[in-house]
Amino acid sequence: MSTEQSKVSITISLYKDTVYELETAIEQAAKSSYHSITTPIVHRRFQREFVDEPLKAKHNCFTRSDLLLSSSQWLNRVICKLSSNVDCDSLDENVRKQGEATIEQEKSFAEHLVQNGYMLVRLKNGNCANLARVLAFGLKGVLLVEVPMSNPKITQATWRSDVDEKQPPEDTWKWWNNFRSYADFDSHIKIALEFTADIPKRKEIYRWLGEPVDAIVISSNIFLTNSKNYPVLSKAHQELLVLFHRILGCHFILKANPEDPRLVAYADYLKFVIRNNYTKDPMQGYDDLLEIPLQPLYDNLDSFTYEVFEKDPVKYILYQNAIEEALRDRVPTEEIETRTSVIMVVGGGRGPLVRAALNASLKCKRKVKIYVIEKNPNAIVTLSALINELWKDRNVELISTDMREFKPPEKADILVSELLGSFGDNELSPECLDGAQKQLKPDGISIPCKSTSYLNPCMTTKIYNQIRALEKSPHSKDRVVTSRHMEGSYVAYLKNVYHIDDPQVVFEFVHPNRENVFDNSRFKTLRFKATLDCVMHGFVGYFDTVLYKDITISIHPYTHTKGLASWFSIFFPLSEPMQIKKGDDIVVNFWRCVASHKVWYEWNVAAPRQCHIHNVRGRGQPIWK
Template sequence: MEDKTAKIPIYLYKECVADLPKAVEYSEQKKCNVLITAITNPNFRREFFREPLRQNHFRFTRSELLLEPSKWQSQVVAKLSEWVDCDSVDDNIRKHSEATIRQEMAFSHHVAGHGQLLVKIRGTNTSNLARTISAELTAGTLLVEMPMVDYENQWYDSGNDEVESIDTWHWWNSFRSYADYSSRFQLALELTADLPAPGVILRWLGETVELLIIPIDVFITNRNNFPVLPFQHKNVALKFLAMTNCKFSLKVPDDETRDIENHVSYLRHLYKENAKRNDPMHGYDDILEIPLQPLYDNLDSYTYEVFEKDPVKYIFYQRAIEQALVDKISDEEANTKTAVVMVVGAGRGPLVRSAFNASANVDRKIKMYVVEKNPNAIVTLSALQEEIWKDKDMTIISTDMRYFEPAEKVDILVSELLGSFGDNELSPECLDGAQRHLKPDGISIPCQSTSYLNPVMAPKLLSAVREVRGHMRRGKPNTYEKHAESPYVVYLKNVFHITTPQPVFTFVHPNNDEVVDNSRYIKLEFAVEHDCVMTGFAGYFDTVLYKDIKLSIHPKEHTRGLISWFSLYFPLSEPQQLHAGDKVTVNFWRCISNSQVWYEWSTTSPNTTHVHNLKGWAFPIYK
């Protein structure tokens, strides 16, 4: 029978082991998948000399024959020597450190191929180290190790009787900035006995944490004498699992004599506990998706099906229609009056179903017009009419809602044209064109939508956008620029929200303005509380369907169980370093031409950028 626990990735971290094969065997026995240890043996430590190195220098590490190639590649993470100082002011030390790093990396690539390396850093002065490693990292990934709290450089602040420490996030930020935010550099963060402030932890949760290192000394014993993490540390570890999908590493001193089997078992238990937290969108997180344009493109059956599986949206729509029907037809008129309902952009009919259900629930008669421009969806609607709704007063119209001329005005106009930013699927343009079908006292569902925006730090998304730079070398010079100035639909998970979202644009339906103009401009200012890196802006929306019935993807007010919409991500072509106390000022436009709608955005503080997506060159929304 297959041991499912063997698939749970647990690393064992030992600074240096004398007998590598024995250490790998021990790691396997304790159900650890990977051993992290020094690639070199201290007996072969390289020495600094002004003259050529000693003759026995060719033997600078262990023999590759100690392990099979498959074990080198899958069960060992090679840790680079800590004693090197590539950023030393002493030229001799710097040059020999560079040579050591190159030599160790070359040997690691030789034995492990596309495996992982680990380097430990202790400050922000790492420009030459990052440069040297970047130049030599031809395969695999690099884990960059650092503590969550810096014990070595703490100082006592007599003013507030607290122990202050260096913000180690700056170590990581400097190193990955020198490496141009490469996705091949991943964070190995040590969970320290002292935890930083909650805001600092949230910022770490927005980083690409590949490995959470948990020293054995952080554990305590429970009443059953079983090793566990303290309550706060356990919660932090579970948050990292949920938001960054990281792996755990148990860090054990080389001379440790305690049995680690129960510690490993506990870490596996945390994995299982996290797995029980059902996330219906698991697997979609932090993936860039091109926004749909249902007005311009006909959606396929699979896309319709994904949206129709939302367990919440159509229930809320049904409640809104029920309330509107009750307001339109009193109890006394229920047997004599019929409400005319029009569903525009009906797709494969989920809103039609909601309307018929609402009619039955409140015992009100309705006459239904169903408008859909996609001829393939019309086939499905026609089949549903023949097989399920054949006794309903229902008319299907295959046309664009903006150009349809019905024989009568309607009491209730229902649509679901909202996108991740509220108006990015052109609901204002569509509903402005369709509202002429409404009676003077007619009801639009939805009746209002508001978009929201906030700056975010999303290094994983930044790396995903930057990966397209490879296309530039293949004769496509504008590919990266287009990706960097295009909005994306993203299920944001591994992200740091720099501050609270603010409202951007509001659209009301029906629109009673004398002159209908859906172009917009706004300038927003956000206060920065923590040093961080701004990679772009996240967009959300909420909508009032009818009266107090509301749907929202605003992160502070997200409708429970709603999965139809992800956030809209507006990247910056270059990330911006922010400091606590800074003010982020963003300019945001919604622009319109005869055939297109598009967004433009720029910042004026703390840094001034060019206007992204000018004239919709990177991503227009077609009418």
């Protein structure tokens, strides 16, 4: 059912009381604007008996044959809908047992039909512990849990004076949160989010963006009719539709009578709205994918990695502008012909910063001598070729060594580097520049001159489940929690995420460092407040940096540099999700620890509930010097 963002996958949900011919429906789907159908496994009026004979034996053949469709059609064209008229959590034991047996029978037959395909069940309230237990055990395929976006009783309460306001209707997100918590955050369980006629507050909509929403359910009864008698959605529903498709790339389930003459028009309209509002994300394909942060000081980067970062359309232009401004400030107009500025590019890679420095010198008409310091022997080959072929007429000298060990024949006017990482300091920029600043003149300029890191708590079920999947033992179905994965940090382009509160400043580093003793260890306590009930899975980190004067680079969500693609945010997970209530104060302790041979981060939550300190002594993921 998954689809590329530029495509629109639509499923028709059949809910007529009479049995609808599956073969006819599949044929129509193949010819029409929709692609598949959602159909009940068993007709809603068919009651089965699992206790008393002879009805128990009589109802062994309880539904249509699987021979109606081919196995490929069942898998790719059908979502099997489980009964919603049973109550697995009833206080009446007979009703509860009947519901359990009914759901288990339908689940077994659904998996027989669609193997690892899609099943759908509808939540009616938050009392669903037994339902979750029955459905989640041994789940093979994908279970879509249909949840309305807002509780209809909330709207009813706003219009009726006889409703008891002391007990407001329960938020439907809590229904879902109860179900998935009972099911232990199983990654096979996803949401089919039903758009309701009344749209909740924006912050509640954003909370759904942190959940595994796989499908949007749209009922035909929320469509309006325009002046040309054509079905349309309200402006608010259109915006909601586009938002979820753009962020999550979900497909759509259209609830409609199969004999409704406007059925195809509904599907065509959904496609029209999405395609008219589609904009391609340059980072598409990297959405919510875990990556281990780079350690360029410890590991030699490969050619592919260098090439990815060199394609950034913005970063090196900003570096060029910063170097140009610094050269203009260092060399007045009257000294253009007589004064040569020394630029040291520490961590030259394959030369993009050298190219930026050369372009800046040409643009501002200042003479430069460039030293390129690079420790990667493979990148040295590339830099040597560039110097011998493209820059042979320029004053560029290559030094193959660690920037902290280089003893230059002369001091630098400008020191240029880009070891920032996704948190501003996780590629050891402070340690590297502190070691390299001995090469800088007392009044020399460092580019960048300041970096600041930020952090905020978040809910991101998709990322959490990816990390937890790494914890599975290859020899057991049980999850084995270790510090290696759950207590490491990850780089990810987070889209399927809900930010619980705004980012706050964590650490700040200034270059050149004028302190008498270099100490880059840090500690900070941060306080956040939750505005909604949610689940906290960890923390998202960002940074911004001042290259020179007012020239900055930022991945902070509020000040993100337009077009910047070199850095994604960094994610620090919690080993166990933490249930957060509206109004809770979230207190976080965060450390940057430094030893003789490594640097690492440690973090823990002190409130509203205390958890252990993650990544103690860098056991999960240290950064090696």
